[in-house]
Amino acid sequence: MFQAPKGTYDVLPGSAFLAVRDGLLEPARLAGYGYVEAPVFEDTELFARGVGASTDVVSKEMYSFTDRGGRSLTLRPEGTAGVVRAVLEHNLHKGQLPVKVRYAGPMFRAERPQAGRYRQFQQSGVEAIGLTDPALDAEVVALAWEAFQRLGLRQVRLLMTSLGDPACRPAYREELTAYLAGLDLDEATQERARINPLRVLDDKRPELQALLTSAPLMVDRLCADCKAHHEAVAAGLEALGVPFERAPRLVRGLDYYMRTTFEFLHDGLGAQSAVGGGGRYDGLSESVGGPPLPGIGWALGIERTLLALEAEGVTVPADSGVQVFVVPLGVAAKAWAVGFVGQLRARGIASDLAYGDRGLKGAMKAADRSRARWAVVVGDRDLDGSVAQLKDLTNGEQTAVPLTDLLEHLS
RNA sequence: GUGGGUGUAGCUCAGCUGGUAGAGCACCGGGUUGUGAUCCCGGUUGUCGCGGGUUCGAGCCCCGUCACUCACCCCA
Known part of the structure; x- marks a missing residue:
């Protein structure tokens, strides 16, 4: 027997998957973010240059392959690079700004699976491209916050910081590197400090955090523009009523982030506690060969x-099932039922019938499990009298209804 | 890539110092020749993850292997 490949899973009937995928984007839809869908695979270089060759995501987690034309392609490890590519390719940035889009779909990273971490996983995301307006940052963050709220989550925390920009980050990075060089670090941590010193700051180990208590922080070294932007975003969030915590050691694993950076955490998930994250990526367009084009966005898992x-015990309605379930008894009734269900569905009434010629008791059980409000029981003796038995499954009351009036009763 | 844990029915699991595989739920049927959700009765489902070894005999002990899982790392 085959089983789903390592790190993948199947969405099965009864799952809230669709409701969550679309629910996470509902506030964005209401805010004018149009739907986009980019390919699941792209030119490998797009991710290498966009996400950053030194990141873990690119250097050891990509599913890359060569197609029959000799091109190197990669299953997308994240959504932003592809969306920005699509915006540039179709010149959407030459129209009115910002370009606001939303998307959802599978992403791929070759990691060791664990709770909340898959090799093929799904994200819902938004991007707002073309402006550096801090009010836009606040809107984007608020859209994710609202999405979690409207799904019923009450224990999501928002962490936010600023990663600076090319005017102030290089000097800070040097300062931090010099600081880290003065510490007694193990080999793996030294290597990380060399590749991306910022990442050492959010190491989980308490003994390392103890060493870092006096480390310099980016938020204390922001240039005037970055600082003004950062405070404007914070003010915007306060105005929108979105609670957040300042997290000066927050770091993201994708190179393109700068200035506003944020993460949504939930404590009920085990070690993989981030339910979403995002930030501003003003340099991304240029790094993939486009014009200067700022942007901000997020992806939620x-x-x-x-x-x-x-973890919070919130149930999100999955598929609602059918409203009417038809139970035919006998050959003539079965033929009538098939036609009648067709009429119901044509009117937009979700309906099903008992297949498989089971006994009446079994068919009624099927009706019960379908979660239908109404059961329509029809046998040859009913057809002879041109009626059907209409049963309200919520209270068990049953009445004979003329066939000609049946659609009326169920509409 | 590095560690730990677990693999027995569709699901959740029990199975004693080694002696021919169980429960609950689910599913199917009957009690009601045309009525579900409750109740009662009956029934189906297993290469005990896989391969080897020890033994008269292995679900149980040993070795290997695969899968799943949790954590590190990383991130959604």
Whole structure:
């Protein structure tokens, strides 16, 4: 027997998957973010240059392959690079700004699976491209916050900081590197300090955090523009009523982030506690060969959101099932039932019928499990009298209704 | 890539110092020749993850292997 490949899973009937995927984007839809869908695979270089060759995501987690034309392609490890590519390719940035888009779909990273971490995982995301207006940062962050709230989550925390920009980050980075060089670090940590010193700051180990208490922080070294932007975003969030915590050691694993950076955490998930994250990526367009084009966005993890809902005991309605279930008795009734269900569905009434010629008792059980409000029981003796038995499954009351009036009763 | 844990029915699990595999739920049928959700009765489902070894005999002990899982790392 085959089983789903390592790190993948199947969405099965009864899952809240669709409701969560679309629910996470509902506030964005209401805010004018149009739907986009980019390919699941792209030119490998797009991710190498966009996400950053030194990141873990690119250097050891990409699913890359060569196609029959000799091109190097990669299953997308994240959504932003592809969306920015699509915006540039179709010149959307030459129209009115900002370009506001939303998307959802599978991402791929070759990591060791664990709770809330898959090799094929799903994200819902938004991007607002073309402006550096801090009010836009606040809107984007608030859209994610609202999405979690409207799904019923109450224990999501928002962490925010600023990563500076090319005017102030290089000097800070040097300062931090010099600071870290003065510490007694193990080999693996030294290597990380060399590749991306900022990442050492959010190491989970308490003994390392103890060493870092006096480390210099980016938020204390922001240039005037970055500082003004950062405070304007904070003011915007306060105005929108979105609570956040300042997290000066927050770091993201994708190179393109700068200035506003944020993460949504949930404590009920185990070690993978981030349910979403994002930030500003003003340099991304240029690094993939486009014009200067600022942008900000986020991606929320659908699987982790499902875990968070479970942890909080919140049930999100899955498929609603059918409203009417028809139970035919006998050959003539079966033929009538097939036609009648067709009429119901044509009117937009979700309906099903008992297949498989089971006994009446079994068919009624099927009706019960379909969660239908109404059962329509029809046998040859009913057809002879041109009636059907209409049963309200919520209270068990049953009445004979003329066939000609049946659609009326169920509409 | 590095550690730890676990693999028995569709699901959740029990199975004693080694002696021919169980429960609950689910599913199917009957009690009601045309009525579900409750109740009662009956029934189906297993290469005990896989391969080897020890033994008269292995679900149980040993070795290997695969899968799943949790954590590090990283991130959604």
